[in-house]
Amino acid sequence: MVSLRARALAALLLATAALAAAQSAGNSTQAPGTIPVAFEGSALLISYYSGVSEALLERGVIVPKETPLSGLSGGAFTGTFIHLGHNGTSMLEFWKSIIDDCTKTEGGCAGHLNGRMESKLEEMLPVDAAEQIHGVMHIALSQLDGSKRTLNDSASWIIGEFFDKSDVKSALTATDYIPCFTGDTVYTTFRNNPVIDGGYANGFKELCPGGDIENCIKVASWYVGDKANQTCDPVRCAASAATGCRDTERLETRLALYKNDYRYVDQMPLVDVYQRCPVSYYQGLDPNPMPDFVPHNQTVVDIYPGKYGPLPPFNGTETLACEWQSWAMSLPAGMELEAMDVIYQQGYDDAIAWCNENGYNI
Numbered sequence: 001m002v003s004l005r006a007r008a009l010a011a012l013l014l015a016t017a018a019l020a021a022a023q024s025a026g027n028s029t030q031a032p033g034t035i036p037v038a039f040e041g042s043a044l045l046i047s048y049y050s051g052v053s054e055a056l057l058e059r060g061v062i063v064p065k066e067t068p069l070s071g072l073s074g075g076a077f078t079g080t081f082i083h084l085g086h087n088g089t090s091m092l093e094f095w096k097s098i099i100d101d102c103t104k105t106e107g108g109c110a111g112h113l114n115g116r117m118e119s120k121l122e123e124m125l126p127v128d129a130a131e132q133i134h135g136v137m138h139i140a141l142s143q144l145d146g147s148k149r150t151l152n153d154s155a156s157w158i159i160g161e162f163f164d165k166s167d168v169k170s171a172l173t174a175t176d177y178i179p180c181f182t183g184d185t186v187y188t189t190f191r192n193n194p195v196i197d198g199g200y201a202n203g204f205k206e207l208c209p210g211g212d213i214e215n216c217i218k219v220a221s222w223y224v225g226d227k228a229n230q231t232c233d234p235v236r237c238a239a240s241a242a243t244g245c246r247d248t249e250r251l252e253t254r255l256a257l258y259k260n261d262y263r264y265v266d267q268m269p270l271v272d273v274y275q276r277c278p279v280s281y282y283q284g285l286d287p288n289p290m291p292d293f294v295p296h297n298q299t300v301v302d303i304y305p306g307k308y309g310p311l312p313p314f315n316g317t318e319t320l321a322c323e324w325q326s327w328a329m330s331l332p333a334g335m336e337l338e339a340m341d342v343i344y345q346q347g348y349d350d351a352i353a354w355c356n357e358n359g360y361n362i
Helices: 004-024 043-058 074-083 088-104 113-124 129-133 165-175 225-229 262-267 269-273 321-326 336-357
Strands: 037-039 069-071 137-143 155-159 188-190 193-196 217-219
Touching: 037 043, 037 074, 043 074, 043 088, 043 336, 069 074, 074 088, 074 129, 074 137, 074 165, 088 113, 088 336, 113 165, 129 165, 137 165, 165 188, 193 262, 225 321, 262 269
Parallel strands: 037 069, 037 217, 069 137
Antiparallel strands: 137 155, 137 193, 188 193
């Protein structure tokens, strides 16, 4: 018969192990399923977040309708879809269907991505979408100053309450609005305020509840750690190599919203740049309207491609970090869907590795 002392010791060890697992997830003592998860932007690397989601759902790190989630751009779609009951594989199929439409339609995705997504997103969102994500999902936007003619110094706008399905849909198609890429104008509007992609004004400090980056699981798809400077190949990554494979960074964030008079948004000076697509039309404007993104590496990222090993091979060739990052704006021509499968698997593997490292085992 097991002694009372042995039973007590076993119970103590189990409790200690559970506490250690919770603490390792962002140094938090919160119970699994309640630790906030923040997803940054992704552009066309969106299937990475689908893979991450599948793993975190499997291991109980994310519990739909309970876990506080936040995101911008592709990360906002991911968190919203999770709380609406979708898993990683269903999200992957949703995004593949949109990219498949792009490859088969004249004009492709550039400038038309939100348009290609319109009907499918309408079907993906239930009538009560606003009620389902209320209190558990926050979407980050970059609000613009309507009194200027540039997009610089946008303000962090975090949306946590939604009026209805239309409001949710509008927030999603605003947080992903990369000028002249997601749509065919320089900016869009949300609640009649001029806005662009959430990545221009928000990083993890804005996404994590209360700015508590220590007790928040941070996920990024474009950030590749120190691999970014190791594989700047002038042949395979000519465009990024021209700038030394460096991304522009906005280190300061603006937390106070602009006092735009939303009744007259169509008469503000900002309207002067509304239809200046493509980007070449920006010439002659000073300062240049295209702002810098808030960097992914403003804090330690928990889950990102390449953290636990090399990037995945693709089409029989090792994938360079600069190639991976270039896929965010242009997936490999003719093999877009195959690349999305590889990106998904990388996200799943990285998230499983993180779970194993932090005590979220089956």
